[in-house]
Amino acid sequence: MSNIDLDLQEGLYFLPLGGSGEIGMNLNLYCCNGKWLMIDCGISFADDRAPGIDVIVPDAAWIAERSEDLLAIIVTHAHEDHVGAVARLWPQFRCPVYTSPFTAEILSLKLAEEELENEVEVNVIAPGSSVSLGEYHIDFVDLTHSIPEMQALMITTPYGRVLHSGDWKLDPDPVVGPASNLAKMQKVSEAGVLAMICDSTNVFKEGVSGSEQDVQNSLDELLRGIPSGRIAVTTFASNIARLMTIASVAERHDRHVVLVGRSLHRMTQAAKKSGYLNDMPPFLDEKDAGHIPRDKILLLCTGSQGEPRGAMARIARGEHSHVELSPGDTVIFSSKVIPGNEKTLYGLHNQLTESGVNVITEADEFVHVSGHPAREELTDMYRIVKPEIAIPVHGEARHIRAHCELALSLGVKQAIEITNGNILKLAPGKAGIIADVPSGRLAVDAGGLTPLDGEFLLTRRRLVYNGCVSGVVFVNEKGQITEDPIIRLRGVLDETLFPQLQNDLRDQIIDSHNRLKKSEKLDDDEVELSAHNAVRRVFRRLAGRRPITDIYVIRFEEE
Known part of the structure; x- marks a missing residue:
């Protein structure tokens, strides 16, 4: 527990407890005149430093001690690293949650797993609308990402306005959901923006991240060259745009899409309830896979990162109850390799290849685009928003430093490197880090939450x-x-x-x-x-x- 006694009753402050100095596990806090607002509450995935552990959540004890001053949690979108820890940590906060319809559908499933569906007040906010909470007025702004309804937040306070970007890209043809509302972004920025708290994931990538429609065209051409055998595609279950892309391409090539993996069923059901994917042919269940001719099937599988319990790894080991692959079949990995997963994933690639299966990855063909902004997109956003202060988040130390350098080169007055636990005073006066509070990582184990370094x-x-x-x-x-x-x-x-x-x-x-x-x-x-x-x-x-x-x-x- 923290014994740090800070007087934050006046002024505007920013405090990340997850997602700064790392990619994933986002938990960001704003304090205005002593009242707190939490933006996102996500998970990260464990590596071999935490044997037997799958999921990691932020240690939120410091803000839990002040939960009587926590007005709400706002969730920007439905990716696990932004919403995945809400159900786990909410009993420490017991405050309302605000989010978009699709994200609310995903959150409801997680709350039900923890038997909290009747306890948590979830307020569904239409994309592009606004809400006032205490001295905060929050405008939701549509930005494209690899999941529907990603909402950037323009937060207006008595001390100035802050843009919290969330995860985003500028996709001119996003396949699912509206394009980025740059006209609204420019309008809500006209009154002046004190600070932009912004995604740093792809700061080293030149140019733009690419469009989902371009991936669809590339996959269409790729499938044209695979006339026979089973085709399996594995991607992130949460990438609804990619699911739409794969379903559209499969339909054009007269293949039935079979969902393999429980999380794909959950995501597609949530998407349909929110009005997405409803104009597509129905997805089939994995139990039906054996009844469809091999050249008429496309298996859409979980396990794009080689997870041992993911559908693709179980198929490769010959342990799946309903699905098998044979020599001459093709597997397409329509995702990037997340750093740290290389060894596991390349092992899966080799296992499939040794079985006579053709393996195609993003290194071989254009089968994936990122959901995060490359340097040209970051440049465009800075020119639209024109913040006085740049505060890069959602990146490791080298990402954050490079992002600061980019922001300063674009005329931003001040760029601040921040990491989890830093309390940053934004206003009044000159912005700067004024204190550190305890932060950390907790492993989700059978008995509950345990310190990762305990x-x-x-x-x-x-x-x-x-x-x-x-x-x-x-x-x-x-x-x-x-x-x-x-x-x-x-x-x-x-x-x-x-x-x-x-x-x-x-x-x-x-x-x-x-x-x-x-x-x-x-x-x-x-x-x-x-x-x-x-x-x-x-x-x-x-x-x-x-x-x-x-x-x-x-x-x-x-x-």
Whole structure:
């Protein structure tokens, strides 16, 4: 818990608790005269530093302590890194939520999973409309992204106006949903914008991110060259524009689209309830896949990042209940490789290739465009909004620094590098970071939320990389070891390579015990510590490892 006591009763402040200094897990806060507004509350996905963990959420304890001053959560769009943690963390806040119709549909599914659907007040705001909350007036502005109804937020306060961009791009032909409303963006910016808090993901990419319609044209041409065999396409389930693209292309090539993966069903149902995808032929269920001729089917699958439990990985392993691929079939990965997933994903590519399946990725063909702005689009947005201050978010340190440099080159007066936990005073006076508050990452585990750097996951990592040793030492009432200690190893080293290991462990434990004082031999804790250290010395010498070691002492009276 934080013991930092800040006086934020006057002025306008910005505080990210997730999504700055990293890509994903967005949680941003504004404070105006002591009242807080949360923008987005998302998740991130774990890597091999958190074994057995799939999902990570921001540590929001600092704002939870001040929840009586938290007016609301506004969710800009339905991607997991913006909405995925709301249901998990809302019990700490217990405040209203405001979002668009499509995002509300996705959120309702998540709330139902946590049995919160009847507790959370979800206010559905029409895209492009506005809402007032305390001293905040928020105009919602349509911007294109890879999911419908992404809403940038123009936040008007007594101290000035702030544009919170969310995730966006300037797609002139987005396939699903309206194009970016740049006319409204220019109009709401005319009165002057104090600061723009802006997406940094593609700051290193020159030019523009590309249009979804161009991907559709490319996939159309690509499928024309694949006349036979099954075709499987894997992409992010949340990319409704890409689902529309794939469905349109499949229809033109007389292929039925089969959805493979539960999240695809959830996303398409939510999209249809919100008025999207309704003019497309019906999607088929994976149970129907075996009844359709191979050259008349297109499998739309989850698992574009090689997730072990994703549909594509299970298909590649031959473990899927209803879907299989054969030599000559084709798999198209219509997504980018998220940094950190390379090893897993390339392993999946190779597994499919070894099975005789043709694999096509964005490195081979034009099958994907990003949902984030490249440098030309960022430049256009700065020229429209003309903020006095640039505050890059949604990027790692190098993205944020490069974004600051770009903003300054475009005439912005001040660009501020920020990371999670920084409290940035925006007004009145000169903007600058005034304090740091606790921030962090929590792993979602079976028992709830646990610190990513806490003892629980530290122990799990040690188990993964070093293994564990358990043992029993038998001691009589005089402190003498009367039987050979029992030692069991799990994942430490291959015992078949060390035939004398058990004898060595026994001898080391006994030798260490014999060096104890008489009083220590009568103390179970001292006997346990002696055996523990003896075992650890053996494995440090043999393998350079320090396994988790648990030794138990059984003391008995001899007859």
